[in-house]
Amino acid sequence: MHFSSEMAGNDMSTFLRNDRGVTVVFGTLLLILITIIAATSVAYMISTTQKQAMDLESHKASVENEDLKIVSIDPVGDGSNWESIDLKVLNLNTADSYISAINVNGGYFLHYKAYESEGVFDVYRDYPAVYSANHKVVVPATRSKTIHLNFSDMVLEGSETIDTSSWTNNSLDHSYTLDKHPWYAFGEVAYDYHVNYSSNGTECLKTGNFSIDDENREITLFGSGSGGNLTNNTDYDIFYKVYLTSYAGSSPSESDPIKVEIITSYINVFKELFTPPMPVAEVQFKVEYLQNANGTQTPNSYLILDASDSQDVDGFITSYKWAVWKDSGNGTVTLYDYDLSGMVVRPIGIDPYNDKNVTIDLEITDDDGMTSRLGQVSGNLTIL
Structure with missing residues (x-):
């Protein structure tokens, strides 16, 4: 059989113009690429979902494992109301805890301090550190x-000295x-200040002598x-004074129970109720016979003050x-x-039959530091 060169040329031209094979190959490659992208996307989604699940489980475990305990309180009062309370909080977990809020008897503390060591407050930027919802302890x-x-x-007070050695031209x-500007330590709070001459301590007039740029x-x-x-x-010495509201409420009475709630950054709430002890006092009239050198016996009357019936429902009485x-x-x-100590005591200087209007009060303190006075609970004892 004989093929002409013209036929061969036509076949080659037809082959070159035929793009069906290219389309099939391109489509196959595109399908493979789409499959790879889809598989990668699915793998990424699975990986992200797994990570989110792991993070969620980790967060859940952190929330469940957080365990704070208020182990003791040390309240200080003026005889009627509490002025301050020291709370000792123990972290039983192996991770740090952050306190977001503290509530005492229904009122929140907006600002408070903490101790670095016994009697020494934490320090932040040369000021006592002040904690709040924004600055967690x-x-x-x-x-x-x-x-x-x-x-x-x-x-809160602070001060610093302005060294004028670099001020070479008094006319400028x-x-x-x-x-030590207060905003470094406490944010943009209001504050008072005054500037003194370092040489003699005299205060400088503010008007016309200087200005303070708080922003800078x-x-x-x-x-x-x-x-x-x-x-x-x-x-020149500049002295700062910052005023911050501590407690959103009224100071509780010393005779009231103290309910403490601590809220952490995980929104866990740890509570403790501290109940004051109940003072109960009894006065006993006693007579003893004292014998002199001649053997003569003379009756002597005295009082016994007995607080043995006092109670503390959540602990024990310590004083x-x-x-x-x-x-x-x-x-x-x-x-x-309040300087005669003991559960049962014998006061001196009292003649039970001749002294008039003898008034007696009892103050007891329990192991939590809670204090009660008989006069505040049921009234003083009076011998007319």
Whole structure:
């Protein structure tokens, strides 16, 4: 059979113009690419979902494992109301806990402090550290932290010295950076301040002598060219005072139970109720016979003060202190000012049959630091 060159050329031209094979190959490659992308997307989604599930489980475990315990309180009062409370909080977990809020008897503390060590407050930027919902106190893992709650408002003070050695021309204004500006420690709070001459401690007049730029934490001393009266012959001391509201409520009575709620960053709430002890006092009249050197016996009357029926429902009583007053005929005399200690005591200086208007009070304290006075609960005892 014979093929002409013209036929061969036509077949080649037809082959080159036929794109069905290319389309099939391209479609196959595109399908493979789509499959790979889909598989990668599914794998990423599965990986992301697994990570989210693991994170959720980890968060859930952290919430469930968080365990704080208020182990003790140390309240301080004025005889009627509590002025402050120190809370000792123990972290029983192996991870740190962050306290977001503290509630006492229905009122929240807006600002409070904590101790670095016994009697020494935490420090932040050269000021006592102040904690709040925005600045959370940390209770370290497996350790305790003592928190100081003050029912009255806080007054925080700081100071620094302005070194004028770089102010070489008194006629020109000169600016200094304030390293201890209160906004570094407490944010944009209102504050009072005054500037003194370091040389003699006299306060400088604010008007016309300097200005403070809070945003940039700078003070500018006005030169004589701007009407200022300050010079570079002395340094200057600036004193700051910041006022912060501590407690949103009224200070609780010393005779009321104290209910404490601690809320953490995980929204866990840990509660503890501290109940004051119940003072119960009894006065016993006693007679003893005293024998003199001649063998003559003379009756002697005295009092016994007995607090053995006092109770503490959530612990035990650690101290009993008595106060005793009597009418001397020229006014009231204090025989004991809560400094006669003991569950059962015998006061001296009292004649049960001749002294008039003898008044007796009892103050007891329990193992939580809660205190009660008989006069606040049921009234003082009076011997007419």
